[in-house]
Amino acid sequence: MNDDLRxxxxxxxxGVRTDLDALVRIPSVSAAPGSVEQVRRSAEMTARLFKDAGAPDVEILDDIEDGLPAVLARYPAPPGQPTVLLYAHHDVQPAGSPGQWSSPPFEPTERDGRLYGRGAADDKAGIAAHLAALRAYSGRPPVGVTVLVxxxxxxxxxxxxTFLxxxxxxxxxxxxxxADADNLTTGTPCLTTALRGMAACVVELRALEGGVHSGSYGGGVPDALTALCRLxxxxxxxxxxxxxxxxxxxxxxxxxxSEAGFRAEAGLLEGVQLLGSGSIAERIWAKPAATVLGIDAxxxxxxSPTLTPVARAKVGLRVAPGDDALKARKALAGHLxxxxxxxxxxxxxxxEVAQPFVIDARGPAFDAARRAYGEAYGNDVVDIGSGGSIPFVAEFADAYPQAAILIASAGADADSRAHGADESLNLADFERACLAETLLLAELTRSG
Known part of the structure; x- marks a missing residue:
């Protein structure tokens, strides 16, 4: 049977690759107010793709005021079979400066076995992997499937x-x-079992009623920008x-x-030291991180030679698994x-705030996933953490505590540069991920 699925x-x-290219061409930047129509275009295309993939029930859900559209496609479960929710997202990060890209960010371009373009890895590859699995079954999967994009x-x-x-x-x-995570290395499937959360604060310092001459007052009067730097x-x-x-x-x-691999993947310049103490895995998966995200100055x-009266900064905090993001945000605010x-x-x-999450990756569903992904990749599955946050996970786990949550890659790896210039998808791992998800649906019929 597995040979037939291959x-x-x-x-x-x-055909899936053609559709992935078409999705990447849509600049569905959720953070840009002027891109609302592009986000809707992306939702409409996604809905059409799953309808064409045999889903008998497809909806665009946009009934939340000021919300952006999600897509829901449902394939009913055969008698006695479980239902699997396949998640991805169709919105993307802003492209940033086009000059930093080797090719236009919204023009999918293949080079050296990778597909370049904003959203190619994060996370339109996830949509495409779900499509591949459902098309492989000709729109009649062996288990119930609900797709949420x-x-x-x-x-x-x-x-x-509100949506849930x-x-x-x-x-x-x-x-x-x-399907919204990374593999550590190409060719090795990973399940993400720990996610850091997120919290942020905006701090504003005021020193003066207005700007004054630094020659006349500097050395005796503090300015807000210098104080902000010290803070x-x-x-x-x-x-x-x-x-x-x-x-x-x-x-x-x-x-x-690997420290050497981590430095290379980050693009760390020669001589720049790594932050913190402990192993790299501890620093990026298990400890908090604080970042100055932006400064108004x-x-x-x-x-001009003027003491700055007001300065403002946004500080982001990555919250360790097992911590509480609301408590961590309050601690950050108190510190400031x-x-x-x-x-x-x-x-x-x-x-903003998002809770961290730890997954107990044991049980029949995880056993099925290890078999499916192991066979598709030809390597054993490795459990990893993620320094990033997926707000969906903790909220969905609260709403459906009985569900097993599998966080996997749709081909993204350490070289994918999600959120950065030259974001790309490893096409060999994308193909393996499509096969792994297809095999997983079959394995879940056997695992109960």
């Missing part, structure tokens, strides 16, 4: 709680497969460990991360208030 996947892959993941899924409450009955499933420097100790009190740490999954091009220097007026606004 042949079926090979047969549908050319979200349109707000890249802006933190702000309406997810409103459509809970439609999304009920025994197993959830999220932001307190986020880390001398080694680069996060110095915010009250944050938890965790134990990372067992897979090791006078630009260099128009700078407590460490503001020189008596400046400080305002802290607590911003």
């Amino acid at each position: 042949r079926a996947v090979r047969q549908v892959l050319p 979200e349109g707000e993941e890249e802006i933190g899924s702000p309406n997810l709680g 409450a409103r459509h809970k009955d439609k999304l009920d499933a025994d197993v959830i497969v999220l 932001l420097a307190t986020l880390h100790d001398e080694q680069g460990n996060v110095a915010v009190e009250g944050l938890a740490t965790a134990v990372p999954p067992g897979a090791p991360v 006078p630009p260099v091009a128009t700078a 208030r407590h460490h503001t220097p020189w008596g400046l007026q400080v305002t802290v606004v607590e911003a």
